[in-house]
Amino acid sequence: MDKFTTHTGVGVPLKRSNVDTDQIIPAVYLKRVTRTGFEDGLFAAWRGDPDFVLNDPTYAAGSVLVAGPDFGTGSSREHAVWALQNYGFKAVISSRFADIFRGNSGKAGLLAAQVDEKVVQRLWDWLDDNPGGEITVDLESRTVRAGVGEDVVEDSFDIDDYTRWRLLEGLDDIGITLGHDADITAFEASRPSWKPVTV
Amino acid sequence: MGKTLSEKVWDEHVVRSAAGEPDLLFIDLHLLHEVTSPQAFDGLRLADRSVRRPDLTLATEDHNVPTIDWDKPIADPVSRTQVETLRKNCADFGVRLHPLGDVEQGIVHVVGPQLGLTQPGMTIVCGDSHTSTHGAFGAIAFGIGTSEVEHVLATQTLTQARPKTMAVTVNGSLPEGVTAKDLVLTLITHTGTGGGQGYIVEYRGQAIEELSMEGRMTVCNMSIEWGAKAGLIAPDQTTFDYIEGKPEAPKGADWDAAVAHWKTLRTDDDAVFDQEIELDASTMTPFVTWGTNPGQGAPLGASVPSPDDFDEPNDKVATEKALQYMGLEAGTPLREVKVDTVFVGSCTNGRIEDLRLAASILEGRTVADDTRLLVVPGSVRVRLQAEAEGLDRIFIASGAEWRGAGCSMCLGMNPDQLAPGERSASTSNRNFEGRQGKGGRTHLVSVPVAAATAVRGTLSSPADLQEV
Numbered sequence: 001m002d003k004f005t006t007h008t009g010v011g012v013p014l015k016r017s018n019v020d021t022d023q024i025i026p027a028v029y030l031k032r033v034t035r036t037g038f039e040d041g042l043f044a045a046w047r048g049d050p051d052f053v054l055n056d057p058t059y060a061a062g063s064v065l066v067a068g069p070d071f072g073t074g075s076s077r078e079h080a081v082w083a084l085q086n087y088g089f090k091a092v093i094s095s096r097f098a099d100i101f102r103g104n105s106g107k108a109g110l111l112a113a114q115v116d117e118k119v120v121q122r123l124w125d126w127l128d129d130n131p132g133g134e135i136t137v138d139l140e141s142r143t144v145r146a147g148v149g150e151d152v153v154e155d156s157f158d159i160d161d162y163t164r165w166r167l168l169e170g171l172d173d174i175g176i177t178l179g180h181d182a183d184i185t186a187f188e189a190s191r192p193s194w195k196p197v198t199v
Numbered sequence: 200m201g202k203t204l205s206e207k208v209w210d211e212h213v214v215r216s217a218a219g220e221p222d223l224l225f226i227d228l229h230l231l232h233e234v235t236s237p238q239a240f241d242g243l244r245l246a247d248r249s250v251r252r253p254d255l256t257l258a259t260e261d262h263n264v265p266t267i268d269w270d271k272p273i274a275d276p277v278s279r280t281q282v283e284t285l286r287k288n289c290a291d292f293g294v295r296l297h298p299l300g301d302v303e304q305g306i307v308h309v310v311g312p313q314l315g316l317t318q319p320g321m322t323i324v325c326g327d328s329h330t331s332t333h334g335a336f337g338a339i340a341f342g343i344g345t346s347e348v349e350h351v352l353a354t355q356t357l358t359q360a361r362p363k364t365m366a367v368t369v370n371g372s373l374p375e376g377v378t379a380k381d382l383v384l385t386l387i388t389h390t391g392t393g394g395g396q397g398y399i400v401e402y403r404g405q406a407i408e409e410l411s412m413e414g415r416m417t418v419c420n421m422s423i424e425w426g427a428k429a430g431l432i433a434p435d436q437t438t439f440d441y442i443e444g445k446p447e448a449p450k451g452a453d454w455d456a457a458v459a460h461w462k463t464l465r466t467d468d469d470a471v472f473d474q475e476i477e478l479d480a481s482t483m484t485p486f487v488t489w490g491t492n493p494g495q496g497a498p499l500g501a502s503v504p505s506p507d508d509f510d511e512p513n514d515k516v517a518t519e520k521a522l523q524y525m526g527l528e529a530g531t532p533l534r535e536v537k538v539d540t541v542f543v544g545s546c547t548n549g550r551i552e553d554l555r556l557a558a559s560i561l562e563g564r565t566v567a568d569d570t571r572l573l574v575v576p577g578s579v580r581v582r583l584q585a586e587a588e589g590l591d592r593i594f595i596a597s598g599a600e601w602r603g604a605g606c607s608m609c610l611g612m613n614p615d616q617l618a619p620g621e622r623s624a625s626t627s628n629r630n631f632e633g634r635q636g637k638g639g640r641t642h643l644v645s646v647p648v649a650a651a652t653a654v655r656g657t658l659s660s661p662a663d664l665q666e667v
Contacts, residue, residue: 004638012666015518016520018392018491018492018517019219019514020492020629020631021635022631022632022633022634023631023632026611026633026634026637027610027612027634028612028613029263030234030262030279030612030635031263031275031277031278031280031281031612032236032281032446033237033238033280033281033284034237034238034241034242035238035241042390044633044637045632045633045637045638050371068513069393069513070393070426071393071424072491073392073393074423074629074631075327075342075610075629076235076327076328076342076343077234077235077242077328077331077344078235078238078326078344078345078346079345081344088254096393096396098393098396098426099396099426099428100328100341100343100344100423103343103344103347104344104345104346104347107344107346107347108344108346109566118286131505144246144580158362161219162219162220162221162358166320171369172245173346173350174248174349174350174354174414175349175355176358177223177353177354177356177358178353178354180214180215182226183214183223184214184223184251184354184355184356187214188343188355191225192456192457192460193453194453194454194456194457195227195318195321195450196227196228196315196316196318196447196448196449197254197447198228198253198254198255198256198257198295198316198447199253199254199293199295
């Protein structure tokens with residue numbers, strides 16, 4: 001996984017709450033056996049609407065999504081994270097993420113930055129005044145920032161320490177766990193014999 | 200201080216714990232299906248890793264499989280490739296697979312329990328959010344993404360931060376005709392889709408204890424729909440009776456040892472939950488959703504709400520958007536909502552008790568004109584059992600389509616989909632926009648409501664039907 005320290009890119013306002021994983025990418029787009037190519041299914045149902053934000057050329061280079069609360073609810077499909085990444089998003093800012101989506105983001109290297117609901121509103125307002133404007137998401141200082149001078153929107157975001165450390169270092173989770181192989185082997189030896197097996 | 204049930208199960212599986220880090224948790228059973236596993240197997244190959252414990256791993260084909268002509272090659276080449284990829288991966292890595300055509304094939308969350316692989320006190324994961332179903336047995340069970348699938352394949356563990364604990368106590372008894380599905384839909388409308396976020400939930404109280412194992416699975420299945428990490432129910436005699444004699448259940452002295460341990464899996468009297476919710480089952484009624492998330496529901500006897508009924512600006516906007524998508528007018532009695540397709544099935548309500556209940560209502564009645572009823576058993580075993588009991592003949596006589604096992608119209612990944620604008624009453628778990636097909640409109644309902652709706656053509660309960 002690539003290291004994530006800070007990213008600055010065009011902010012895209014997605015003014016909806018409860019953006020579930022079926023909206024991020026419908027099931028019919030989940031048939032690929034690779035991790036790439038899922039951008040065609042991103043927000044597929046909304047892409048046909050000319051007024052949908054991603055159809056506005058202003059946001060063509062968008063890479064920081066600013067969404068309403070309860071983003072990523074529903075299915076465990078990591079394809080939702082891949083679809084956002086394949087499209088070009090590096091970070092999603094919301095006031096509340098569904099657990100599995102947040103976990104998947106951390107594993108795949110998409111930054112899920114949780115901020116206060118008021119910060120989402122201020123970023124939306126700022127993007128209304130500055131369409132195509134850039135937002136910086138700084139993982140080292142845990143801050144989001146848009147604009148300069150009087151106009152600036154700046155606040156901290158929440159992310160758990162462990163995920164932050166892994167993203168900053170670009171670490172492979174499995175590699176870390178395999179470093180504890182002796183602990184796993186010892187645990188396996190202690191399991192009761194009546195626990196079920198499949199073969 | 201004592202421990203809650205989920206804390207006991209969690210603590211029994213901690214391989215390694217260190218300050219400032221998530222726990223490393225051992226996984227007792229890893230279930231796989233074709234959609235969320237191919238990239239995980241690819242990752243193993245790239246890193247030259249093997250599956251650490253194929254003996255704790257089981258795969259089935261469910262999301263993407265057709266429910267007609269299942270004995271023929273899958274027509275859609277992309278779907279076929281995905282299913283064939285699972286077959287190759289299972290063969291290459293030594294994983295037991297129940298493919299299409301096998302007698303044990305079916306929805307992964309129906310297959311685990313019916314094989315007896317789902318047992319109290321286990322940790323169970325799968326690349327599917329409805330893994331929470333297995334919590335009905337007193338297991339910690341939750342859905343994971345593909346990176347975590349790869350992690351479990353390689354290490355049989357997961358790094359997990361310890362969730363908070365919540366108790367949902369459902370007092371009293373459910374009235375006649377009100378089901379586990381109505382109970383959990385009522386709960387989700389009460390909490391909202393994010394209400395359980397960060398918690399492992401224990402369902403308890405008289406109404407929960409009175410549920411069958413299949414009813415308990417329906418409740419736990421929908422834990423994810425209100426955001427909970429997992430939902431579980433303390434094992435009791437109902438649980439033990441269900442497991443005993445299943446193919447993979449412990450036998451002889453192992454059975455006695457297992458039950459002795461399972462009986463310790465209860466929340467201690469002096470344990471403290473981080474949060475508690477209480478509900479009264481005796482006041483519950485048939486409950487349906489009107490919106491585009493499972494928290495947008497109301498009693499069947501109510502009317503479609505208006506955005507003005509909500510105080511929060513977000514709820515107002517969400518209601519407005521939902522009504523627009525659903526093509527509903529505020530104030531319309533829900534019983535007057537005309538339905539095109541009724542779907543009975545899924546990991547929520549695709550078990551034998553569900554099919555018996557549906558058949559008992561449909562017997563001697565016919566599906567309304569212009570209404571389609573799709574009955575999709577959760578597994579091949581469920582299908583064969585239903586056919587042995589003659590339920591298939593009741594369904595077919597009523598005008599329903601009797602199908603093969605799979606996820607089917609729950610998520611519309613195979614050809615079983617709604618057309619744009621088509622409206623369904625569905626016993627599944629999600630009414631998201633486009634969930635059952637692009638532009639499709641879903642009302643989540645219980646099995647009795649589904650069956651009665653199929654007969655009347657509008658959202659209905661069996662009480663609305665004429666005697667036969």
